Amino acid sequence: MKECIAMLLAGGQGSRLYALTQNVAKPAVPFGGKYRIIDFPLSNCTNSGIDTVGVLTQYQPLELNDYIGNGQPWDLDRLVGGVHVLPPYQKASGSDWYLGTANAISQNIPFIDRYDPEYVLILSGDHIYKMDYSIMLNQHKETNADCTIAVLRVPMDEASRFGIMNADENGVIYEFEEKPKHPKSDLASMGIYIFTWKELRKYLLADDANPDSSHDFGKNIIPTMLSDGKKLCCYTFDGYWKDVGTIDSLWEANMDLIDPNRPFDIWDQNFKIYSRNDAYPPHYISDKASVENSLICEGCRVSGKVDFSVLFSGAVVEEGAVVQSSILMPGAVVKKGSVVSFSIVAQNSVIEENVHFGQLPEEVEDRSQWGVTVVGPNLTVGKGAIVKAKAMLYDNVKEGEVKC
Amino acid sequence: MLKKKAMGIIFANMHDNAVSEMTQKRSMASLPFGGRYRMIDFYLSGLTDAGISQIAVITKSNYQSLMDHIESGRSWDLARRKGITILPPYAYTNADSNSAYHGRIAALFGIMDYLEHATAETVVMMDADHVCTLDIEDMIEKHYNNNADVSIACTDPDYDPDNLKNCVSLKEDDTGRVIDIMINRCSEGYSQSINVFVIERKLLLSLIADAMAHMNVIFERDILLANIESLRIQAYHHKGYVKRITSLKTYFEANMDLIDPATVDALFLPRPIYTKVHDSPPTRYGLSCSVSNSVVADGCTVEGTVENSVLFRGVEIEEGAVVRNCILMQDTKVMSGVVLENVIADKSVVFTANQYMKSTENYPLYVKKRTIV
Numbered sequence A: 001m002k003e004c005i006a007m008l009l010a011g012g013q014g015s016r017l018y019a020l021t022q023n024v025a026k027p028a029v030p031f032g033g034k035y036r037i038i039d040f041p042l043s044n045c046t047n048s049g050i051d052t053v054g055v056l057t058q059y060q061p062l063e064l065n066d067y068i069g070n071g072q073p074w075d076l077d078r079l080v081g082g083v084h085v086l087p088p089y090q091k092a093s094g095s096d097w098y099l100g101t102a103n104a105i106s107q108n109i110p111f112i113d114r115y116d117p118e119y120v121l122i123l124s125g126d127h128i129y130k131m132d133y134s135i136m137l138n139q140h141k142e143t144n145a146d147c148t149i150a151v152l153r154v155p156m157d158e159a160s161r162f163g164i165m166n167a168d169e170n171g172v173i174y175e176f177e178e179k180p181k182h183p184k185s186d187l188a189s190m191g192i193y194i195f196t197w198k199e200l201r202k203y204l205l206a207d208d209a210n211p212d213s214s215h216d217f218g219k220n221i222i223p224t225m226l227s228d229g230k231k232l233c234c235y236t237f238d239g240y241w242k243d244v245g246t247i248d249s250l251w252e253a254n255m256d257l258i259d260p261n262r263p264f265d266i267w268d269q270n271f272k273i274y275s276r277n278d279a280y281p282p283h284y285i286s287d288k289a290s291v292e293n294s295l296i297c298e299g300c301r302v303s304g305k306v307d308f309s310v311l312f313s314g315a316v317v318e319e320g321a322v323v324q325s326s327i328l329m330p331g332a333v334v335k336k337g338s339v340v341s342f343s344i345v346a347q348n349s350v351i352e353e354n355v356h357f358g359q360l361p362e363e364v365e366d367r368s369q370w371g372v373t374v375v376g377p378n379l380t381v382g383k384g385a386i387v388k389a390k391a392m393l394y395d396n397v398k399e400g401e402v403k404c
Numbered sequence B: 001m002l003k004k005k006a007m008g009i010i011f012a013n014m015h016d017n018a019v020s021e022m023t024q025k026r027s028m029a030s031l032p033f034g035g036r037y038r039m040i041d042f043y044l045s046g047l048t049d050a051g052i053s054q055i056a057v058i059t060k061s062n063y064q065s066l067m068d069h070i071e072s073g074r075s076w077d078l079a080r081r082k083g084i085t086i087l088p089p090y091a092y093t094n095a096d097s098n099s100a101y102h103g104r105i106a107a108l109f110g111i112m113d114y115l116e117h118a119t120a121e122t123v124v125m126m127d128a129d130h131v132c133t134l135d136i137e138d139m140i141e142k143h144y145n146n147n148a149d150v151s152i153a154c155t156d157p158d159y160d161p162d163n164l165k166n167c168v169s170l171k172e173d174d175t176g177r178v179i180d181i182m183i184n185r186c187s188e189g190y191s192q193s194i195n196v197f198v199i200e201r202k203l204l205l206s207l208i209a210d211a212m213a214h215m216n217v218i219f220e221r222d223i224l225l226a227n228i229e230s231l232r233i234q235a236y237h238h239k240g241y242v243k244r245i246t247s248l249k250t251y252f253e254a255n256m257d258l259i260d261p262a263t264v265d266a267l268f269l270p271r272p273i274y275t276k277v278h279d280s281p282p283t284r285y286g287l288s289c290s291v292s293n294s295v296v297a298d299g300c301t302v303e304g305t306v307e308n309s310v311l312f313r314g315v316e317i318e319e320g321a322v323v324r325n326c327i328l329m330q331d332t333k334v335m336s337g338v339v340l341e342n343v344i345a346d347k348s349v350v351f352t353a354n355q356y357m358k359s360t361e362n363y364p365l366y367v368k369k370r371t372i373v
Helices: A015-021 A039-047 A062-068 A101-106 A109-115 A133-143 A156-161 A197-209 A217-227 A247-256 B039-049 B064-070 B103-110 B112-117 B136-145 B201-213 B219-225 B248-257 B261-268
Strands: A004-009 A052-056 A082-086 A119-124 A127-129 A147-153 A163-167 A173-178 A187-196 A232-237 A241-243 A283-285 A290-292 A294-296 A305-307 A322-324 A339-341 A343-345 A373-375 B006-011 B055-058 B084-087 B122-126 B150-155 B168-172 B178-183 B190-200 B233-237 B283-285 B290-292 B294-296 B305-307 B322-324 B339-341 B343-345 B356-358 B365-367
Touching (some): A004 A039, A004 A101, A004 A109, A015 A373, A039 A127, A062 A082, A109 A197, A217 A232, A241 A247, B039 B055, B039 B136, B064 B084, B178 B219, B190 B233, B201 B219, B248 B343
Parallel strands (some): A305 A322, A343 A373
Antiparallel strands (some): A147 A187, A163 A173, A283 B294, A294 B283, B168 B178
16 A cells, blocks of 8 residues: 555647657657656656656657656666556457546556555646655645645736636635636646545546546546535645746756756756666767857767757767757757757757758847747758748758758 | 577776775776776676676675675666676685685685586676777677687787786787787787686686695686696687776876777777766756866766866866866866866865866876865
């Protein structure tokens, strides 16, 4: 028996990451030089003493399954518990894809019941943050709540983009509004819930039986529990938290790591972020290189200019190339004379010589046309090509081609 | 895949006195190298690559750092049913002796039980004192094809008199059979041993038992040279980068060699070299930093100037500090205003603000672990 187990929702397609999630699920997208997005919730579990995690997968799970493996990098290879990948499966009475966040959990009631937990922590695999869930669990126990929802204070003018919790002075929620036009509070749901399992179990079964439900925690389970008068409490989190569901937010969150004010600290030895490591030698900075304000990982080779950028393991910047305000994912190569600005170059893609990839904001007349330029994984951008700001490349670019 | 089952034996302490400054509290096998490695990583990764998982690491003294490094062996995929075993010295428990064994023969005699119970037919013995990426599978295959009794890995000779101490030189005939062996000397026509041997386990057992009965102690002299007529001893030439660690100076040179990407390719392209995972975050370069011609591991923070240097994991260089031709081991901290040239700093050394420390290239200055300068 386990006191609390975690269920990590990692099945989302992440369609707003476009080319980056063509072949991988969003939680497997590389982040922060040597991590993948899922490393953050998994490491949080490890650092919070939660040793049993079910990872619910559905969309393009191959790479994610491989990455999680037996869970050893997160110390989640346990005799009892540990990490388990849970895809949808066929049952005697038919089979279904996961129809919603709540349905994904309810299809796995037998898994949860095996551990007979008192509490279940629901997490999503697309957020970057460090959080000790054990503090939230303590509050959940102290308040005797049926459900505790982690919330973050957001600027009032942005509150209408979030699920907003309206709570009394004791943090007891009396109303939940999904993306309200006129928000009454600034407490945004982070998509992290702790439920008392026997309560949640009842609601999941009832929700499953309801054909009109969209089987979603935010849309169905939480409102129903509220209207039934169950005790739902807020847990206010005041650290760094970022939903990296869009190209812009993914780029920003990476850049936050090189912000000299360090809004997000991954260097804290007492709260390490763990990841599956490749065996690369240390990185090499040549005598032709110039590197400033950047993150560089093992296996990189830099002979060009790198400024305000994040270079993942094994990235290469050749002599005379410039990489500025950009992200080079594992194995990305920028060849001689190319300039990469405000861009994301995905895994193993190659920018051939003298390419102009992405643009600086001041190079674009109409600012609304400016944005981060992206090339998906395993592609080649041919010699001398010009790729304009905000382009999203799914295919190779020919030599000398101009892409908008 | 290997034709017969093989196992590895690593002699962790065989060459500790070559770099006695650095082996005060560690063995040669656990000597930090190249930003994130220990010497033994090249050998363990090579064995793993050849599909060998049963490995005995024979230790004599100072083996805590080695145990700490190897842990369960998982980093090299050696945490298996018949995986890696660290064998502490037996001789300490022997009433007849007040010191641990001397030499390879006594060390092997100390693990006779272990060797007798092993199921592998072929044994690879290695000393972990050379920086190189050996193809062990190829070496064993050639050993079988040559019908050799013993195969010795070797490389081109280095005539530098400073590097000849304890060096084993081999002379071969046209077929690669070894016809002469010298110690502490090298002449024209000889190649130098990398201290990696392949031998059949049964043969090794009988040779060791025989040598012990005759009070012999030196493997190369009393077993190989003494039986050079009756045993077929074959040289295996390793092409590629090899550097033997014989002194602080050669240790310094071997690390500095990594600043050339061609050396890195020679050592790391043939196969991945695994090491203990530290989960260090990426290295962060600050606004005012200037870095050139350097090799840097993960987890460092660089705000100052770094030239021609090797930085291990977790090194911190503050703004205004200058580091030239240095090897800074794990968690070295260089505060603002410090100038370092030709310095080897062992783990967790702190250079406090505005210190100045300079030596010459052929005589690098060594700073002991955890020193506060």
